[in-house]
Amino acid sequence: MILTSISNRVNKYFWLSVLSIFLLPISTSLAQIKTLDVADKTLDNGLKILVLEDSRAPVAVVQLWYRVGTSYEHEGITGLSHALEHLMFKGTKSRASGEFEKILAVNGARNNAFTSQDYTAYYEVLASDRLDVAMSLEADRMRNLVLDEKEFKKEIEVVKEERRWRTDDKPKSLTREQFNAVAFMNSPYRAPVIGWMVDLETMTIDDLRDWYKKWYSPDNATLVVVGDVKKDEVFAMAEKYFGAIKKTPLPIVKLRTEVVQKGVRKLLVKAPAKLPYLRMGFKTPGVINAEKKWEPYALEVLSNILGGSNSSRVTKRLVRGKGIAASAGSYYNGFGRLPDLFILSGTPSKGTTLDQLQSELIAQIKDLQTHLVSEKELKRVKAQVVASEVYERDSIENLASILGSFESVGIGYKEVDNYLPAILSVTTEQVMAVAKKYLVEDQLTIAHLQPQALVVETVTENKKSKSATTVAKTGGSK
Amino acid sequence: MFKHIVVAVLLSLWIANVSQAAPKIEHWKTSNGLSVYYVSAPSLPMLDMELVFAGGSVRDGAKSGVSLLTAALLNKGADGLTADQVAEAFEDVGATFSASSNMERSSISLRTVTFVEEMESALQTWLKVVGKPEFPEQDFKRTKKQALIGLQAQKQKPGSIAEKAFYKALYGDHPYGVSGSGTEATINAMTVPDLKAYYQQYYVAKNGMLAMVGAIDRKQAEVLAERVSKVLKVGTKAAAVPEVKPLTQSKTVRVDFPSSQSHVYIGQIGNKRGDADYYSLYLGNHVLGGGGFTSRLMKEVRVKRGLSYSVYSYFMPQGQLGPYILGLQTKNKNLDEAIKVAREVLIDFVEKGPSDEEIKQSKQSITGGFPLRTASNANIISYISMIGFYGLSLNYLEEFSPKIEKLSREQVVDAFKRRVQPDKMVTIVVGGKKKS
DSSP states (O other): OOEEEEEOOOOSSOOTTOOTTSSSOOHHHHTTSOOOOEEEEEOTTSOEEEEEEOOSSSEEEEEEEESOSGGGOOTTOTTHHHHHHHHTTSOBSSSOTTHHHHHHHHTTOEEEEEEOSSOEEEEEEEEGGGHHHHHHHHHHHHHOBOOOHHHHHHHHHHHHHHHIIIIITOHHHHHHHHHHHHHOSSSGGGSOTTOOHHHHHHOOHHHHHHHHHHHOOGGGEEEEEEESOOHHHHHHHHHHHHTTOOOOOOOOOOOOOOOOOOSOEEEEEEEEOSSOEEEEEEEOOOTTTOSSTTHHHHHHHHHHHHHSSTTSHIIIIIIIISOOEEEEEEEEOOSSSSOOEEEEEEEEOTTOOHHHHHHHHHHHHHHHHHSOOOHHHHHHHHHHHHHHHHHGGGOHHHHHHHHHHHHHTTSOGGGHHHHHHHHHTOOHHHHHHHHHHHSOGGGEEEEEEEEEOOOEEEEEEESSOOSOEEEEEEOOOO | OOSEEEEEOEESSOOOOOOOOOOOOEEEEOTTSOEEEEEEOTTSSEEEEEEEEEOSGGGOTTSTTHHHHHHHHTTSEETTEEHHHHHHHHHHTTOEEEEEEOSSEEEEEEEEEOOHHHHHHHHHHHHHHHHOBOOOHHHHHHHHHHHHHHHHHHHTOHHHHHHHHHHHHHHTTSGGGSOTTOOHHHHHHOOHHHHHHHHHHHSSGGGEEEEEEESOOHHHHHHHHHHHHHTSOOOOOOOOOOOOOOOSSOEEEEEEOSOSEEEEEEEEEOOBTTOTTHHHHHHHHIIIIISGGGSHHIIIIIITTOOOSOEEEEEOOBSSOOEEEEEEEEEGGGHHHHHHHHHHHHHHHHHHOOOHHHHHHHHHHHHHTGGGGGSSHHHHHHHHHHHHHTTOOTTHHHHHHHHHHTOOHHHHHHHHHHHOOTTSOEEEEEEOOSOO
16 A cells, blocks of 8 residues: 655644744744635535645646545445546546546646545646646546446456555555554454455446445535636636536445454564564544544654654664664554554564564653653654645645545544644643553554565576576575 | 655556656856756745765675665764754754665755754754764664665565666666665675765765755855855766666566566666657657556556556666666566567557657647646756756756657657667566466
């Protein structure tokens, strides 16, 4: 599975009242950051449109987000949202398979789509004067997709190849996939986005037709446009292309709240590999369900102090200091549709076991539970967040993705505005409080990847010398 | 950077080549001979800098891996600061640092906000790292261990094994054929003096160039460039990379590896930066395997037959002749068919060339999409680094589309016939036995 970083927020305003985050006084400097101004509008059919004007370059990104992904699927049909995403490129009633791509290509557009647990999104990046091309195509395939059985049979083979490539032949990916299935019992986050192979093998065109009919309705979608555009023109264009599409009744989304974990879960994954790998995850709340609004932000800060960067504790103490990890880090996903995990992962250095690395990481958590982090560490994280606020505006696609994901998971794009002040108001006491409350053993899942012998044999053959020579054979690992 | 949500997403299409646009590039030399390329980008309060040297793995010599280790050690102690202190100094002001080494380039980068105090603090730390790295023994030992782990990591990835084998088979003893990650033997034998020697020879003003994109004006840029060049020794320009000899016969390497897919690389010597055929080959390859879903390889291998998730071809121009690579992955059982189809597409393309319609569409796609290539500061700095490093025209970005526009079908056919020889190619296959 590709792990694409999508930074999680954009904010309209800079909170100039909280300026002491840098080591140096910078009150005059912060005022240089221009405010972002997202405009929204909802059409009569329920399609929501978000527009952010950015005229740095004569280009625009159009993203159409549907609220459907793996977390809407159930056992037996995993991977359906992603397979449908592939079929969305295979023609509509008025456009043959392949024509879509051709039209975009001759217009100089770059396009693709992505599926996650919580959404399926399609996008085009193109010269801003060709916005209507992207809009008309997206509107067409929202309602007029032809799901042809022959196309499906070929494309599902492509999806299986994608699965082999992303997961089956990659020991770490395989471990992550099995880890999720153990960490979650009934939450749909247990299933891989690409789907289990057996589900891909038994998937039918009717499954896709059903899925398309159920979820691809304008009131289940968000259109995000960022770039050198005018918001009123975008709204008018959206009305023109999408306005006539009638909404269809949406299925009720069942709760499927994860059952309370009753103790640590452990799994061992054996696969041909050279390197061991450790993955640990604690059940944590997200913005969507946090009892206290500050908690997810405190977890976000905690993750950054613990393992998010080159000066974070895990890097400093375990990678550089003790030298027991070749690499290690942490991340927290508090911005999904459902509560997710706080993850710690790493590869031990030579001579260190997975158990040793695991206890060192646990010791770091204990430290966070018993000692307040320093003000200096907290300030550093906040300084990085402010700077990132600037950097992420360098990419219109990044900006669009932040808006689209917040809106699609149900948090709402306006919460994006709250990210910075929420991070800036986190205290050292709050960091300790969430460490104590959530990073507890009973809520933990641990996976060890134990490498199995990997036998490799090389044969070289030159055209003129027919006799093949066995050059090398190596066996064993560890 | 760090506070990002990581969301698991699956891209449905494969993106092979991403690319460039037309901002105004300004160029000058500092008093001690460092070449500077600068683009003013006042909209966002940020600055990107990249200092590039003619280094890279081609200049590793017998000490394979030395350029990579040198880059990795730069921020592990400089001018009295420890690795931890360097990391903190950058991150205290939200700056990001990186150092890298590829085939023939060694670079050091910085991204910082342009608020006066933060920028100054980030620059001071950066200049220490650039000009006074200390290569502490302890950090060196640890980094060596990590490099050895990195080698192990490559050995569990069929794609990495295939890539290494491809370069080795294609370039033989030429330095382009030697992996920049080194070998267990060369990494184990490496010493701090090796790194210092590499640094002293190649990280010098006359062997480098500085690219800058951001919210600083020309005057600030000039002052800054002087400061950068002052921390560097003047030095001398590195010797050019030796010429590359093309293959005279085909060659196949097969590696049995316990994976469900076979990874395939097919290729030969391609072109170089500033090559007379650069644009013809670029346009032709767009039709063949560089144009994403509209390319012939994608249509035949993936769309019509469902044989691979990703299939592509690209030229990777270097200072000398870089590789031309065609790649795909398919389940072991389909290996022969996938190679057959890919080769047929290639051979047919070289023999008959693209159609007029294909040429027209690819031209529209390349030129119409050109503004996308310089839409961000990150895009722009990677272009000006390339332009500066290879001494290409300052008008490269403006000229790109017109040059593509005026090519004829015949020029493309001719260039492919002269430059691409399907009967003299390297084929690498890394994968499992063909049972399932």
